Amino acid sequence: MSDGIVFDAEAGSSLVNELRLTFASGKTRTYAWRVSQLTTLSNLIDDHEQQIIEALRSDLAKPPLETVAYEIAMLKNSCNVALKELKHWMTSEKVKTSIATFPSSAEIVTEPLGVVLVISAWNYPFLLSLDPVIGAIAAGNAVVLKPSEISPATSSLLAKLLWDYMDNSSVRVVEGAVDETSALLQQKWDKIFYTGNGRVARVVMAAAAKHLTPVVLELGGKSPVVVDSNINLEVAIRRIIAGKWGSNNGQACISPDYIITTKEYAPKLVDALKAELEKFYGKNPLDSQDLSRIVNSNHFARLTKLLDDDKVSGKIVYGGEKDESKLRIAPTVLLDIPRDSLIMSEEIFGPLLPIITVDKLEESFDVINSGPKPLAAYVFTNNKALKEQFVTTVSAGGLVVNDTAIHLAVHTLPFGGVGESGVGAYHGKFSFDAFSHKKAVLYRGFMGDASIRYPPYTNTKMRL
Ligand code: NAD
DSSP, X not given: OTTSSOOOHHHHHHHHHHHHHHHHTTGGGSHHHHHHHHHHHHHHHHHTHHHHHHHHHHHHOOOHHHHIIIIIHHXXXXXXXXXXXXXXXXXXXXXXXXXXXXXXXXXEEEEEOSEEEEEOOSSSHHHHHHHHHHHHHHTTOEEEEEOOXXXXXXXXXXXXXXXXXXXXXXXXXXXXXXXXHHHXXXXXXXXXXXXXXXXXXXXXXXXXXXXXXXXEEEOOOOOEEEEOSSSOHHHHHHHHHHHTTTTGGGOSTTSOOEEEEETTTHHHHHHHHHHHHHHHHOSOGGGOTTSOOOSSHHHHHHHHHHHHOGGGTTOEEEOOOEEGGGTEEOOEEEESOOTTSGGGTSOOOSSEEEEEEESSTTHHHHHHHTSOOOXXXXXXXXXXXXXXXXXXXXXXSEEEESSSSGGGGOTTSOBOOOGGGEEOOBSHHHHHHHTEXXXXXXXXXXXXXXXXXXXXXXXHHHXX
């Protein structure tokens, strides 16, 4: 951890107690503290752009442009939005009252929850760590961040920078893996915000349940892309590639996981994908500097297993090359994949893109709805009726029509899953709300004290 001490349950308890004292002092509730910490966080990012880029290159060989666009710029934007809107978000909302309380007035007062825990994942390790922290600070909480041990360079950079820049009495980082996270999860928090896979989410939720701690769970799933034939194919293909291989080489929670198209249209789609992929990543994509590598050998082995499944043998229509020594897998497209194959039964989270085919595109919606609810779903079409059908029938964390993954950048939209893809949401005001309690406050004077509330409960009162 950041302080150089072994982190066990006792250390967890004393850390939480320390932060509780800070919270109880009222310091983090003030507008001035929130603004100063958000400004400091924004400055920290400005001052260390190069180090952030290098940490992500070390952890994932992430292309600098992706780091700048999808981690640094997104975080700067989150800070800017919070700083611009904070006064407004913190203002109590006057609401109407009921005849039963006449005369009275009422308001909703937003208050911080207290001491919160953020556990983040390795794939966008800077963004996924600090974006929830921005929400926690904006809402006036003390916060502990536990970055992922699978992206160690980013984890240690976060620990150092937050220690150097932020208010250590209320913003702390604990580095570590399962043991350290378990020690943290034994503590009583006021909210736990977890990003990662569904298996660990269940561990987090069970630990939270012991203290009745509310959770936000930002998980994943198999995010489908439905492709119609009446589209601008060139633009559609570019946008699918950007969301898949241009987003950490498919290691993104809202990456297109598989494509559904008609049997008739599939060959044209595959040809266009092949041509554009070669244009973007060259004839030897394993050497491309514009593709992240696979994060570690476990994930490399997991992805290899998906390709080794007998049910997909002979189905690769593009790519398939891999280099274990460099943890690199080329963009790979598979056609006509059976739905009971391994690759269709779990989230891929890597550079493999299966295409499944249907007779009529409308069948796609049943295919999607027959599985667990995904984090995102995409459709490419110019058909108005199909768009409407997609929006009304497909249940997913978020939907995008005629693009992929880009909804993440719209801070006025909630970002989160539904069903197995997650619980709760964040981004923009939704982040502030995720870490706030909306307190109902009713004001009354001493006038209008209706006797109907008080015994004796006579028949006359019953009829009123
Ligand atoms: P990960 O391995 O980094 O794990 C996430 C966190 O859980 C880490 O901080 C890790 O230390 C902790 N952890 C792991 N095992 C634990 C245990 N037994 N007990 C307690 N804590 C434990 O990341 P991952 O799970 O491989 O992330 C990939 C998954 O996350 C994918 O399913 C992806 O779709 C999802 N994801 C979702 C979002 C989102 O915003 N919805 C973003 C990124 C990733």
